[in-house]
Structures are given as C-alpha cells and as structure tokens.
Amino acid sequence: MAEITYLEAIREALFEEMERDPNVFCLGEDIGAYGGAFKVTDGLMATFGEARVVDSPISEIGIVGAAAGAAHMGMRPVVEMQFIDFIANAYDMLTNYVATARYRAFLPCPMVVRGPSGGYVRGGPFHSQNPEAGFIHTPGLKVVYPSTAADAKGLMKAAIRDDDCVLFFEHKYLYRRIKGEMPSGDHVVPIGKARVAREGTDLSIITYAATVYKALDAAEQLEREDGLSVEVIDLRSLAPLDDEAIVATVKKTNRVLIVHEDTRTGGIAGELTARINESCFEWLDAPVLRVTAHDVPLPYAPTLEDFVLPQTPDIVLAARRLAAY
Amino acid sequence: MAEITYLEAIREALFEEMERDPNVFCLGEDIGAYGGAFKVTDGLMATFGEARVVDSPISEIGIVGAAAGAAHMGMRPVVEMQFIDFIANAYDMLTNYVATARYRAFLPCPMVVRGPSGGYVRGGPFHSQNPEAGFIHTPGLKVVYPSTAADAKGLMKAAIRDDDCVLFFEHKYLYRRIKGEMPSGDHVVPIGKARVAREGTDLSIITYAATVYKALDAAEQLEREDGLSVEVIDLRSLAPLDDEAIVATVKKTNRVLIVHEDTRTGGIAGELTARINESCFEWLDAPVLRVTAHDVPLPYAPTLEDFVLPQTPDIVLAARRLAAY
C-alpha cells in the first residue's frame, strides 16, 4: 500500500467518516472552498457539499458553541481551529459549556475540535502553541495528539465516533514530513492507549507529537554512542492518560525522562511525574526528569525558537544524566 | 488593633492603593454603585468617583483588554471578575495578549485581575472554580491566592504595584469567615514567597487558600492523635512558586503531602511533584502524595460537593499513610 502523509491521513479519516455517517459534518474558517489554511479539508466540500462543510465567520466561540448545539441534536461536528492557538478564544465554551454538558445536563456532546498545533515552524508566539495543559485539566474533555500518520487517521476516527468531545491536536511540523502506510480496513485507534514507539530496557522516554521523533533520534544516538537501550513511549492520548502503559515502562526501566514541546511550568510532565511518583515510587532508581520548552512565549526567529524548544541534544544530555544517576 | 475580615482586608488594600497612586482604578461588573457581588469594592465609588470605579458591561474580554490598554498607558487597573469562573471568557486576552505584551512588544502591562474563587459554598459548577492551573501554565502571568486576611491585604498591594499582570484569586469561603489583624504601616507581602503556616518535623503539607485551614486542622488532629509533627506550607504565590521554601520543607521532613481544592489531573500538585522530584529526590522517604478534588465539574448539592472536594479526614488519612510509609 502506498504511503500517505500525516495530513492526508487526517483527511482520509474525515472523508471516510463523513461517508460512513451522515451526521458527521465539518465547520470552520476557510475550510470549504479553500480547503483550510493547511488544506486538511481540501476536497471535502466538493464531495459532500456546502451543507456538510460549513465555512464560518471568524468566530471560535460561535463555531464551538454551534458544534455543541448540533451535537446535542445527534450530529457529530468536526470543528477546525485555523491554528490551534485560537482555541483560547473558545476556552469558556469548551471548559464551561462543552465539558460539563453530559455531567450537568445529560446532554451528549460528541464533537471534535481539531487544528494545527506546535512549533519548530517559525510560526511565532501565536501560530506555534501546544495548549494541551489547559484542557487535560478539564474533566469532561478528551485530548489526543498523534505522531504518526496511521495514528492520525485511527485516532481521528475514534475521536469522531467518541460520544464526548475530543480535542484533536495535529502537529503542523509533521503534516507533510511524516508518511506512513495506512492499516487496511476500518482503522480505529482507541483513545486512551499509548504506543511503544521503541522498546528498551535501560530508561524510558515518555513523550508525544513531534518530540517523539526527537526522542527516537536520541535513543538511536544513545544506543550507538553509549550502548544504552532506551524505550520510547508515545502517549498519543493525553486525556485520558494510559496509566497502564506508563506504569509498565517505569517498572521495566526504572528511569524516566519526560519530554514535551510545551512550556515547562504547568505542562503535562508534572501530572505524569505525580502519577509515576504515586504509583511507582519504589521502582524509581532516579528522579523523573523532564526536557521541555523554556517558560517563554515562543519567539519567531530560528535561533530563538530553536533555543526555546527541546532538541535532540537536550534529550541525549538528560538521558545520559539519568542513566548515570 | 482590631481584626478585620479577609474581604475587608482586600478592600482596605484597594482603598490605600487608590489613595496612594492616582493611576490605580477599578473596572468590573456591578462594582461601583452596588459595590460588587460580594461587596469587596463597597464604598470605593463614593470615595473615588465614577471615573476611577468603572461599572462595565458584561464583557470579560472587553474589560480585561481595556485594562491592558490602560496599563500600557501607565495606569494600574484592577479588574474584577464577578466570579472568577468567568475568567475563562478572557482566556485568550490574558494568555495571548496580556501575558506576552512585555516579551513580544516591550509593553508594560501592570494590572490585577481579581475575583471570588473556590468552593465549599454550594455554588455549583460555575461559581466555585479554582482556575489557577490554566494560568500558572502561561509564562508572563503571576498568580497569587492568599489564605489569611493579612496576606490578602499585603499581596493585593504587591499585586497592584507589580509591573506585570497578577491574577489575584480570593477564596470566597474565606471572605467573611477569616479575620486577622493588619500589620501596621505599608503592609506589602512580596509575590513569590510562601509562608510557614505551622512548623513541624515529621511531614509537610503544601497547600494554599481554603485548604490551608483543613491542613491546619488535620495537623492538629495528627499531633493530638498520632503524635505527629506536621509542617504546613501556605504557598500564597502560585506563579512564581517559592522553590526555596518548598525545598526547605522537603529537606526538613522528607515526606510531602500536597493538598489542593482544584481537580486532580493537571492541577498544580503535578508541577510541585515534578519540582520536588527533580530537586529533592534523594531526600524523599516516601512518594509525594496529593489530596485533591475529584476530576468532575463541582456539583451543587452539599452531599455531592462535600464528597468531591478535599476534606480534613482525607488529609488525615493521607498523612497517616505517608507517615507510616
């Protein structure tokens, strides 16, 4: 089977789900006639018509709210944030309205909010964000952030079929750089399950999205240069977290490095550390370390962005420190 | 000197700062003629006039943005969220505009966003929130959450004088229940400094806001019933965190329990655990544990609310477990 890109994999999932279920529809700014700022929804309007691929005004509160209303009525809307950074505008609607709908009012709210996320693309402070921390904090929301093309497709299908709201973060650096074969048939990746991206026995790197590749590169280098066997866990789902997979890798390697592209303070590494600490304290041979972005808005110039974001050498350095502990 | 309540202490700080600095002004819904939903700003309009105590339309984006603009021009606005829960509406304005202003544009943005926060008051899901986690995650913002009347006053003064944006969370349960004497003179409590609420040697409870009192009650009980000497740290500032004070207590007691009223996943306990883990791993005789709210929207009925939120017996139970570890 031919390989397709991460971006095409998302598009394929949208196509297949819209074909499968007439209740699925897309809503967003410039997603129809134009096919979206990154062309993720390219061709959808031509195939499914204007009624199911709705070009909206610039109104993130409006479209997230409208999606919720449609979801209550049995639809399964997929909302695009043109850049995920603008999800901040819908923070109230997502955390107060959508996340609580089932709990406080028994209203089903099956919807997906998706959008290009992440840095390494010289996008500056408002086109590079990783807003997951603000949402995994909210009970009622699910959050996924795939790193491979196959997971992008399989998780999108799972997200659309999920009976609750799923935030689907797409790493824009991976859009066209990552390719993969699509598993045949109805390929659905369950939400809440991590993936072992590389097996290892000496230490574990827990990460997700673009930094999975940095971790894999670091693992390669550490094997080559240090003879270290590094396990890499790709979380894929950030809410709910796959506690089983996390515990399994900690108990296996006894040393954990968490890597995320998000800023450090309040990033998801804290939650992971707390969970590991609570459940596997006795298995830890070293402190849980974290390699993250610096705590600054992400600057635009390449020298600055590269400095602020985590890089492979950082992971290598931290892993060595951890192995030597 | 006579004792005043936590609420009166905040009001006193507002009065004194408005008197001291003509650039300080208040902005919010129903804060003027009515004196605010909780009467925190009562009397301000009568004293300082309509121009400096501005009753606004119901527009959290609008008033936070306007405060930022005024702050750029040299003013020091203090914005009230009628309930802190509505800060979600201004999430974009705060995290994208305000937090980045100095960094990306060298624009000073000295402003305070304050409001009644927290539960234990049968306020239901939208009048009980503790939204700190979503903001400590954002570089460029400072966050304080006092538990005593004196700290409420001293931190409000520090917040108003700070040259950056400070989110000032006021625990509404404490408003009229907590009283204290005000230190004389110009009482300013520095941002970023924790407070030892109770000295102890066997284990540390790190907490803030209303649960400080639950922790103190638990400490009392543990001393009485178990002969345990429990140290209680009141963080007061959540961003920046007082790493020194945290490290000091961990190295002293070697056992840490973190207590917060916020929901568990993604709450600030994770960040604290990560920091303790990184800096004091060798000093830990037991895993860092956390007592938090359950991961649900906060329900309204007393039986439900009391079940969801952390209570003194929970702290006692967890501390015993920790001491016995």
Place this chain on the structure above:
Amino acid sequence: MARSDAKRGGGRGARTSAATPPAAVDGRGATTATTLSEVQELELYYWMRLTRSLEERLVNLYRQTKVVGGLFRSLGQEADAVGSAYALEKGDILSPLIRNLGSMLVKGATPLEILRQYMAKGDSPTRGRELNIHFGDTERGFIGQISPLGDMVPVMAGVTLTFKMRGEPRVGLVYVGDGATSTGAFHEGINFAAVQRCPLVVVVENNGYAYSTPTSRQTRARQFVDKAIGYGIASEQADGNDVVATYAATRRGVDRARRGEGVTLVELITYRRKGHAEHDNQSYVPAGEIERWERENDPIARHAARLTAAGVSADTLAELDARVLRELDEATDLAEQSGVPEPLDALVGIYADPPAERPLWFREGKRAAVDANERPQSWGTFEAPAKGAD
C-alpha cells in the same frame, strides 16, 4: 392556531391543560396565527400565575433555608417568559435564562422538578448537580442554560443549524438579557446564525437592569432592536408585560424562522421588580420605580383585566389561582420528601466512556470523608455563606 388541539372547543379546557401541560401539536401542521382563542388566553393566565406562585413558594422555602444557593425571581416578567414560549410548537426548542421559569413551565417543566432542583434533591432533574432552573430536556423542548452569559446563543445556533441541515420544520428560541447582549458569545452566536439563516428567534429581555447595571451602562444603542440592523436580520419589539403582544411578536419571529427566512431578534421591554437574586436589596434603583411598575404594569393584573373585559368571570380566574396553589402544595409535599443525592453519584457520567470515575484512594470504601457538613475549627465563627449571584 393549531396549538393544544386536544383542548379546543371547551371553555374549561384551559384548566384541564393546566393540570397536564398542553399536548401541543406537531410543528409541521403549524399555522401562523398570531391571535389567540379564549382557551389559549386562559392558558397564558394559568402559566403566569403558576410561575409567580411557584416563585412565591420558593421564597418561603428559601426563608426556611430549604433552598440551597440563591433564589432568582421573575416577578413582573412572567408575561415575557410565558408569552414568548407559548409562540413555539411541539418539536421546537428553547433555551431559557434565569428569568424564564415561565418559559420552562410552558415547555413542560413541572413545579416538582423546579422545587427539587432548588432544594438540590437527589431525584431532581440534574440529581443535585446544577443550580435552580439550570436543567433541560430536549424531548420536551428546552435546553438547560449555563451561568456564563451569552453561551447559549451559539449553542442554539447549532441546534437550529441542525434543524436546517435536516430539513426539519423546527424552530429554536434563545433568551438573552439586556446585559448578556454585551458578551462576545452573544455576538458570535447571533452573527453565525444570521449568516447561516438558522431558524432561530433571539429574544432580548430588556428588563432595565443587569444585576445592578442599568441598560444605559450596557449599551449606547437607543433600543435593542437596533442591533438587528447590524446583523442584517429581522426584528420585532413588544411590550413584554403584555402577554398577548409578547406572544404575537415572538410568533412572527417563529413563523419567519419556520418559513426559512432566518433569524429574528425580538426585544421584549419589561422590568425586573425584584433584585438580581433574593439577597440583592436593590439599593441602586431610583425611588418609586419598582412601585410604579408594580402598580401600573403588572403583567398578570393586566392580563386578568383583559380577560375580565372579554367576559371571563372572576370565578374562572379564581379557580385557576386555586388550582395553581393546590398543584404547588402537592408538589412541595413531594419535593420535601425527596432525599439528598448519594455522594458516589458525584462520580457518575462525566463521560459516556468510562461511565464513572473511581473515588480517590483516600475515599475508597467510604461513603464520604464527611457525612456531616464539615467545617474546619480554625475557621472561627460561622456565618452563613453569601448566597451567590448567578
């Protein structure tokens, strides 16, 4: 009009309908009548009276501290709530606000539900999870509000977008206060619905105040219908204290929506005679203002006068009043018998999957850490919590 078929043709139908909410007919058969029969006008009277008496009952319970949290009144606004909701058909959906108890009753919410809800009972519609009248039922046709104002406008835009997508002849109605028109959510929602020509009626209840804030500090617009121009949509304006005028204005919007002609903004001019909630002493209201509205412009008194002038006997109205009280007595008795929610229910149904959260380890195996309403000793003298605003 085709409403409440079952009861047509009988002068006492109104009271019958009052016992069980009117079984309104299928929207598809709806005519576009904006005039009402006597039976219907009696129904309006019944709903307004029920609204007011139910709130009075709640005030008693509140004073007995049986209400948990704040209490919100719609005194003097019963016509705007009831008349506008009455303009909808079965299958239509509305989203009420805190002053729309009457709208919910018209749509089939029962006094028993309301009482249980205010008392935070375990068998209340939200099982004690949400406050006061924050609940809904899409079957009966109302969706529960949340506190952040304006948020229901985008939501109802999505509800009605669905009606349009599916070609269903259903209509949505969303209420916003004068204050809530200042929110970004209102703006984004009404604009979205306008562009998409959703079958939506947006009712702006201009009751003069948002909490303590007079309308003049909320907008510089002369009137709220002016906002319709900026959205390129139709508008209606009516005396919100005239239940029939309210009905008719709303009905024109509803009919327009059902005809596929998009959004109508309906401004209903009324007055909030009580404070924002029971704790609010209305110190900010100019002297005499409330009394004038009470004296000259009570919506129930006005409607009663109209009915009397049209030949309805005082007995008929008195019977309706008595029936309302009987129903409320029954409902109150029942509601008081209900138990409080089981603590563990707090962990059920955040997601469809998993169906429940597990209790945290320090609670495992216990009903709750506290069975009584625990309070730290160190908190000092107890004062009752301030009843929060909505």
Place this chain on the structure above:
Amino acid sequence: MARSDAKRGGGRGARTSAATPPAAVDGRGATTATTLSEVQELELYYWMRLTRSLEERLVNLYRQTKVVGGLFRSLGQEADAVGSAYALEKGDILSPLIRNLGSMLVKGATPLEILRQYMAKGDSPTRGRELNIHFGDTERGFIGQISPLGDMVPVMAGVTLTFKMRGEPRVGLVYVGDGATSTGAFHEGINFAAVQRCPLVVVVENNGYAYSTPTSRQTRARQFVDKAIGYGIASEQADGNDVVATYAATRRGVDRARRGEGVTLVELITYRRKGHAEHDNQSYVPAGEIERWERENDPIARHAARLTAAGVSADTLAELDARVLRELDEATDLAEQSGVPEPLDALVGIYADPPAERPLWFREGKRAAVDANERPQSWGTFEAPAKGAD
C-alpha cells in the same frame, strides 16, 4: 490642518518630509480640516508608494527565502491604510493590522524596521520575537497587534479610556478587517468604548475577503456601517481606494472623538488584490475580479491622476518614486547586514521582575543545544514548512 508644519509652503516639502517622517504637531492645536494642501497630498502619495514598493521589496526577499515566515501584502489597500492614519495627530495612537503597513509608516515606522522584522533580525524592533509587522512604539503612536483577531479593539478601548480619564485631547484608532468584525473581542471592545464614550475611531477595512471567506459569509448586514446603529455610535463610510476620501472620513471620526463625542465606526470599502498571504493562490476569487480592481481602481494610480490633474508634474511624482527606491535600497542593505538574534536573548524580559529566565539545566553553559537548524533524521525527506497564515 496643522499637520507637518515644518514643511508648509514648499512644493518639495513632501520629499523632505518623506526622508524623515513628518514631525506632526501637537494634537492640542489640531484644527478640524478635512481638506488637504498639495504638500499633504504629495505626502499621501509618498506614503502609498513607499508602502507598495516596500512590499515589493519584501516579495523579492521572500523569494530569496530571506523572509522568515509568511509575507502579507496590502496591494490595492495602500490608500485605506495611509489615508486613515494620516487623519491622526502626533500623540494619537493607532493599532494596525496586517494590511496596515502604510498606517505604520505614516506613524513613523521605518522601512529598515520592517525589513529587519520580516527577516527576524536581532536588531529588529521585537529582537526576532514577533512576526512581520507585529510591533509598535507608543512614543511614535502605534501599538503592535497580536494575531488573534479583534483583540486590539478592547485594548484600544482601554488606551482611549485613559486619554479620557486624564483629560488628554488624544485620540485612538483601531483597524479591524471585515472578518474580524465577527469576533467576540470586537463586539465587547467597541461596545465598551461606546458606553464609555472613549475617543476611539474603529476603522473597518472591508476588503471583500477574510482569507478565502467573502463578506457575504461573514455577515448578513448590508454594510458594516450598519453595525454602528446597534452600538449607538456615529459612522462614516468612504471609498477606501480614494486616499483623500479615506482621510476625510476618518478625520471626521477623529475630530468627533477629540471633541469628546465618543466612538465612530468608519467603513472603508476596498479590495484585497493579493491572497491572504503570499502562499495563497486566490483560487476562490471569481475570474476577472482582481484584474478589474487593478485596472479600474488602483489607489495609487487614482491619486497620481488626481495630482496630475491638479497640476503636479510627472517629474515630481517620478522623483518621489525614485526617492522611495533609493531609501529602500539603503534600508535593505542595512537590514541584510544585521545579525540573527542571540539565543539567550530568548529568555530576557518575560517579566519586569525577574528580568530573565535561567536556561534550563540541560542547556546550562551552552549557547544552544543546536547551532544549526537541527532536524531529526527520522523525519524523512525535507519539505519546506508551509508558510503559515497570520
């Protein structure tokens, strides 16, 4: 009007003024002229020409991959940017958007700054932190935008509220696109300013599109000035491709604001001839539309024709054109010489206190983990990053 005193009375003054931005006079002495002298009209020509040529220069640099990130054009909109900004006085503050390069130039931003900014140089106004024309200088009178659309409206409401509080005769001006009028921030900001009667002019640049979205999918309003009615504020509408008309309409709003009469919404009707950014191929634009605007309605050509008809010689204009190019050559040379930002500068100035963050431990002592633009091997074949939208 009292603008650019220093250069009055000399036909060549325009070019002088062009070299150094006009030293506009104190706002307090401002008259309310809405007609312009020839010197001033030549200034307008200069600013428009500078805007266009600077963008053309940027296109060259973009093609040479010297621009980091996307490139945004205001081709065909130079009059709306320049004419409106020209209506302000020194001391007034505007907040530009992505099509308002011209407004910033009028307010004193230099081509060198713009070039450095687009090339993400270390000595650019934001030291490489922000994109393209996202920068400001309150001294010169412009505040840098952020990407989330509409956010600058509340901010400028606050800026102008301060002017009012202090009794300063200063005015603010904020731009929003047709698309940005759909945001909650726009709504809350303009409404707040209207209620507070802030000295603010809100310029809606209706250029027909928001990215690919035509105005008809953004609003159902017939025209954007209609929104002023809903906010109870004054409005002006002008042909945004006529620089003098744009100036005059904006000036009326500015004067109104300075007189203490509150907010004016100014709709400028124009057309975006290039895509949203350089990468956008405008496939969604009906055939011939762009060409027609180019042919019939180029703002620079129109203004040049007006000047010529008024007796300005072709030489005068050609000299201005040549001067623009000379200035741009100089600026480009300088900008290319600038270095990239020092990595450690990324950690400076998040707060006033502390003044800088410390590098994380895995970076401690190193200039940066990577000196080159590191790319994981596992990422496979390299493709240039998609140039993002704004």
